[in-house]
Amino acid sequence: MVLRDSPNGPEVLMMRRHGNSSVLGGAHVFPGGKLDRQDLQVNPALLDQPPARLRDDLGEPDLDEPLAAGLYLAALRDALRAHEVVLHAYALLDDVVQLLLRPPSEAALSRMVQAVGRRYVAGFNRRHGRSGTIWEGRFRAGVVQQGEPTLQSLRMIDALSPPPGCWSSAPHRLGLTRDALVSDPPEYWQLGNTPFEREAAYAALLAQGLDAAVVRRIEHAAANGWALGSPQFLADMAQQSGRPVRPRARGRPPLPRPAA
Numbered sequence: 592m593v594l595r596d597s598p599n600g601p602e603v604l605m606m607r608r609h610g611n612s613s614v615l616g617g618a619h620v621f622p623g624g625k626l627d628r629q630d631l632q633v634n635p636a637l638l639d640q641p642p643a644r645l646r647d648d649l650g651e652p653d654l655d656e657p658l659a660a661g662l663y664l665a666a667l668r669d670a671l672r673a674h675e676v677v678l679h680a681y682a683l684l685d686d687v688v689q690l691l692l693r694p695p696s697e698a699a700l701s702r703m704v705q706a707v708g709r710r711y712v713a714g715f716n717r718r719h720g721r722s723g724t725i726w727e728g729r730f731r732a733g734v735v736q737q738g739e740p741t742l743q744s745l746r747m748i749d750a751l752s753p754p755p756g757c758w759s760s761a762p763h764r765l766g767l768t769r770d771a772l773v774s775d776p777p778e779y780w781q782l783g784n785t786p787f788e789r790e791a792a793y794a795a796l797l798a799q800g801l802d803a804a805v806v807r808r809i810e811h812a813a814a815n816g817w818a819l820g821s822p823q824f825l826a827d828m829a830q831q832s833g834r835p836v837r838p839r840a841r842g843r844p845p846l847p848r849p850a851a
Contacts, residue, residue, distance in 0.1 A: 674703040677774045680744070682751040683758035689748050689813075691735075693776075704730045733812040734828060734836070736820025742778040744819070746796055747809055761797070766790035 595602050605619045671678055676699055680691035694700040708726065716722055735744050745764075752759035763770035764779060766786060782792040812819040818828045818836035828836045 671703070671772065674699045674706075676700065676703050678760075678772050679741075679774060679776050680748040680760045681773075682748045682760070684751060689751060691741075691744050691748055700732065731814050731816060733814075733816055734818040734820075735812075736818070736824040737776075738778065740819050741776055742796075743801060743805055744809055745776065745779065747801055747806055750797055750800065764790065764793050765797075 594604075607617065607619050675695045677693040678690065679693060680689075682689045692700065692703075694703070708730075735741050749759055749761035749764060752761065760770060760773045762768045763773045764775065779789060779793065782796075783789040809819060811817065815838075817838065818825050820828075825837050
């Protein structure tokens, strides 16, 4: 149980479970989780906010900055775990956040993004004395096929904010640090038999860069909710989802020819 004093009396930290949850849906509960040793050893350059700001947001002026940063990471890790969403890659930029995730269901992805949005907007508005939303609309996402399309998406995201001084998963995959939030997909593990081989191979891929057409294809799929993969993968996804998963061909479909 987490308690703190406030001008209006003691405050207790509680969370409300999602209404659709099969276990205590809609109930207010005490959040679980713990602060791991690795949470206190994170490189501050990997955080999306300075440790001093994280401490101020907690409303605990006596809290030291490393502990505030550790608590922030622990909360983020527990949120990913609560929704069973696996984080493969992330890049935090000035105007956009790009993620490569593996959720157990479409609903889990939506709930996680909504939870992150509510928490971030509340903190942002509190710091800047404003109200209302700060997002330009709903989040956008596309489905990525395993194999080469996943590896290309991984490379594109990590290349958006390369080290040093970056806010991305690139340092984790290059062996510069160990980021507990990130889980490497099979496509990364197949780059080598040892950590050194995988890190060296991935560094070479980042240095090589992606073809501009590949980057545009990934960005277009994510921005418009299309699937990304081989023609057979797209056909299978369209059949399973019952809706188009790629842009329709321009122009009218050809008229059927009369039988001879």
